[in-house]
Amino acid sequence: MSDTVVEIDHLVKRYKELIALDNFSLRIEKGEAFGLLGPNGSGKTTTINCLLSLLAYDNGEIKIFGERMTPNRLDIKKRIGVVSQNVAVFNELNVYENTDYFCGLYIKEKEKRKQYVEEALEFAGLLEFKKFYPKKLSGGLLRRLNIACGIAHKPELIIFDEPTVAVDPQSRNNILEGIAKLNESGATIIYTSHYMEEVEQLCSNILIMDRGKRIAEGTSDELKAMIKNTESVIVHIRNLEHELLDEFMKLPHVYDVKYMNDTLTIKCSGGKHNIVHVAEYLEKKQMNYDRIYSELPSLNDVFLEITGKELRDKE
Amino acid sequence: MQVFKAFCKLAWSYKIAICIYFGICAFMTFMVASQYSDTKKEEKYGNESYHITVADEDKSALSKAFIGFLKKQHTVEETAYEPELVKDLLYYQEMSAYITIPKGFEEKHRDSEPLKVESLSDKGQAAGVFINMQLSSYLEGVARMEKTGLSLEEAIKETEETNDFSKFVKLEGKENTSSNTHSKFYSLLLFLPYAVMTIILSTVLPVILIFSQKDIKDRTDISAVSNVTKNIALVAGGALVSFIVFLALFAFTSLFLTDDLFTGKWLLAALNLFIFTIVTTTLLILISAFSFLGIQKAKDVITNIIGLGFSFLGGIFVPLSILGDGVKAVGKFLPTYWYAVSLEQIDKGVRFSGLLKNFSMELLFGVVCLALGIAISSARKNAMS
Ligand SMILES: Nc1ncnc2c1ncn2[C@@H]1O[C@H](COP(=O)(O)OP(=O)(O)OP(=O)(O)O)[C@@H](O)[C@H]1O
Ligand SMILES: [Mg+2]
Numbered sequence: 001m002s003d004t005v006v007e008i009d010h011l012v013k014r015y016k017e018l019i020a021l022d023n024f025s026l027r028i029e030k031g032e033a034f035g036l037l038g039p040n041g042s043g044k045t046t047t048i049n050c051l052l053s054l055l056a057y058d059n060g061e062i063k064i065f066g067e068r069m070t071p072n073r074l075d076i077k078k079r080i081g082v083v084s085q086n087v088a089v090f091n092e093l094n095v096y097e098n099t100d101y102f103c104g105l106y107i108k109e110k111e112k113r114k115q116y117v118e119e120a121l122e123f124a125g126l127l128e129f130k131k132f133y134p135k136k137l138s139g140g141l142l143r144r145l146n147i148a149c150g151i152a153h154k155p156e157l158i159i160f161d162e163p164t165v166a167v168d169p170q171s172r173n174n175i176l177e178g179i180a181k182l183n184e185s186g187a188t189i190i191y192t193s194h195y196m197e198e199v200e201q202l203c204s205n206i207l208i209m210d211r212g213k214r215i216a217e218g219t220s221d222e223l224k225a226m227i228k229n230t231e232s233v234i235v236h237i238r239n240l241e242h243e244l245l246d247e248f249m250k251l252p253h254v255y256d257v258k259y260m261n262d263t264l265t266i267k268c269s270g271g272k273h274n275i276v277h278v279a280e281y282l283e284k285k286q287m288n289y290d291r292i293y294s295e296l297p298s299l300n301d302v303f304l305e306i307t308g309k310e311l312r313d314k315e
Numbered sequence: 316m317q318v319f320k321a322f323c324k325l326a327w328s329y330k331i332a333i334c335i336y337f338g339i340c341a342f343m344t345f346m347v348a349s350q351y352s353d354t355k356k357e358e359k360y361g362n363e364s365y366h367i368t369v370a371d372e373d374k375s376a377l378s379k380a381f382i383g384f385l386k387k388q389h390t391v392e393e394t395a396y397e398p399e400l401v402k403d404l405l406y407y408q409e410m411s412a413y414i415t416i417p418k419g420f421e422e423k424h425r426d427s428e429p430l431k432v433e434s435l436s437d438k439g440q441a442a443g444v445f446i447n448m449q450l451s452s453y454l455e456g457v458a459r460m461e462k463t464g465l466s467l468e469e470a471i472k473e474t475e476e477t478n479d480f481s482k483f484v485k486l487e488g489k490e491n492t493s494s495n496t497h498s499k500f501y502s503l504l505l506f507l508p509y510a511v512m513t514i515i516l517s518t519v520l521p522v523i524l525i526f527s528q529k530d531i532k533d534r535t536d537i538s539a540v541s542n543v544t545k546n547i548a549l550v551a552g553g554a555l556v557s558f559i560v561f562l563a564l565f566a567f568t569s570l571f572l573t574d575d576l577f578t579g580k581w582l583l584a585a586l587n588l589f590i591f592t593i594v595t596t597t598l599l600i601l602i603s604a605f606s607f608l609g610i611q612k613a614k615d616v617i618t619n620i621i622g623l624g625f626s627f628l629g630g631i632f633v634p635l636s637i638l639g640d641g642v643k644a645v646g647k648f649l650p651t652y653w654y655a656v657s658l659e660q661i662d663k664g665v666r667f668s669g670l671l672k673n674f675s676m677e678l679l680f681g682v683v684c685l686a687l688g689i690a691i692s693s694a695r696k697n698a699m700s
Binding site: 072074075080088 | 320328525531538540541542
């Protein structure tokens with residue numbers, strides 16, 4: 001038995017002219033928390049749907065638990081849990097009944113199912129809401145119900161497709177912690193998102209994708225090491241003359257300087273005391289500034305540097 | 316099993332709609348049944364007693380016997396009034412009828428001339444019709460007896476003994492004067508397809524549509540339950556609900572058909588409605604094949620269009636005999652039409668073998684629906700991948 005849980009090989013998926021997945025490949029090992037990071041429309045959900053045989057694809061091969069995945073492989077499906085991007089629950093059934101329904105698609109034994117449903121509700125923090133109907137739940141609770149329905153049958157592989165969309169930060173943290181717990185208890189996780197912070201917090205291995213193509217893969221640190229930028233020094237300063245920008249470029253390790261909206265961004269590659277150099281220079285020139293601080297690169301910078309665009313629109 | 320259970324739970328969540336529709340149907344049944352209720356029938360033709368004035372100018376044995384016969388049931392007053400007064404009394408309903416027995420009534424009768432009794436009564440009224448009928452059947456009875464060679468007295472005696480006039484008249488009245496050309500059996504069962512269609516469409520259709528919503532469908536498709544198992548569960552759920560609806564409606568209507576219970580006619584009517592219920596279920600499969608068009612929002616409109624449209628065109632609301640040829644031509648493509656035709660024939664006493672063609676036409680519609688539904692669904696599936 002190999003320990004590879006998911007293997008996608010040169011997957012191609014077209015929607016008419018649009019190529020949603022372009023020779024896309026990935027491998028996920030057992031016990032991993034795998035992050036699939038990409039902007040809206042990059043093909044994350046399409047990848048998941050192909051993986052689950054919900055969508056037919058044009059080319060490539062998909063193996064789960066070492067076996068070829070087809071729509072009829074109920075034995076494989078049994079071991080997978082899915083928390084879909086869109087909340088898929090019955091408005092006519094209450095929280096308990098919904099969880100019981102979806103759990104029952106996998107678990108036939110009544111007693112066992114009852115226990116599993118209770119555990120899932122506890123996990124999602126929905127025990128007090130058992131009798132609530134979905135219409136009465138807040139957005140965050142509804143997402144949590146969606147999660148409870150997806151994980152109740154204790155699957156080995158759990159796929160989360162943007163489970164935190166439209167969830168407040170508090171609930172979002174709860175959800176992320178819960179997923180981390182599932183991972184710790186042995187489940188392999190696939191987590192898609194366009195929030196780099198979430199993926200960074202949760203995932204041991206991250207794949208960045210754009211327009212159906214793989215951009216880069218590795219741990220958060222590995223990804224950041226791939227790019228030139230190691231530190232950005234940011235200065236809030238008013239009425240800076242543009243001629244001065246070239247002066248900043250002459251400082252050690254600096255490779256890019258931008259000034260917009262009274263904010264000066266100085267990008268550095270290597271070097272240890274970049275912020276000190278900048279501060280000293282400002283001192284010397286007797287320029288007054290409001291604030292100065294340093295930022296380490298984020299996955300957004302990785303994405304920006306590789307594709308030339310932001311990971312997501314500024315909100 | 317899980318899908319089936321959820322199906323039933325979802326269907327049950329439409330219990331209020333079921334109750335409303337069932338209430339409407341129950342009301343309609345009451346209304347139709349009340350037109351045929353026994354008390355009302357008697358009011359029209361039965362043992363109702365009227366105030367009758369008789370001016371006996373003949374004073375013969377026959378006229379006296381006749382008056383005696385009337386007295387058995389009615390309040391009879393023997394006086395002669397001026398024609399003007401008669402009109403007034405009739406108008407103000409001081410009396411229900413005024414009968415003049417002319418001189419030589421018995422004589423003319425002896426000469427075996429046609430009997431003629433002048434009766435002044437408001438012929439449009441039930442009383443007038445009723446009294447006239449009693450009158451003529453009595454006199455005809457006497458004449459018939461006399462023809463067999465009996466004397467007048469014997470004929471009168473025989474007529475009064477052997478014939479229960481009220482019954483005779485009642486029977487005749489039912490056939491001659493009823494504006495309802497159809498029996499209670501026919502009328503009560505005729506609108507059941509409308510009830511079956513609306514109740515099933517408003518409970519089973521939304522549930523099937525919920526299961527075919529993309530999110531829910533995808534979520535079920537990726538689970539450990541196969542598509543075949545799921546579809547079987549959905550069909551079984553739909554069939555169960557439909558069967559319950561059929562049973563409830565037919566049983567309820569049967570409460571008003573106590574005379575026909577468990578007769579061959581009753582069983583055939585049950586079969587007719589059962590076949591119609593099956594056909595309605597196949598219609599659901601066809602409609603739900605269009606779920607990808609987002610018909611969820613339009614489900615109430617669809618329910619009404621199909622329920623009302625099929626009922627009008629198929630002769631459920633309006634008897635077949637009144638329908639124009641154009642409507643009939645369209646109706647022939649609908650199961651409601653063949654249901655109505657079958658019911659009419661069942662009411663007339665046609666046996667099972669004679670109904671086979673109608674039943675086949677109903678079922679044919681179902682088969683077409685089923686085939687189209689499956690074809691559309693699978694074409695859709697192929698187009699997706
Ligand atoms: N059914 C479809 N028909 C045509 N195009 C589609 C269909 N589904 C998705 N697409 C296109 O395929 C591309 C990838 O979509 P996908 O839903 O996989 O993106 P995503 O990464 O999940 O985005 P998001 O973060 O918004 O969920 C998009 O450009 C989208 O417009
Ligand atoms: Mg998506």
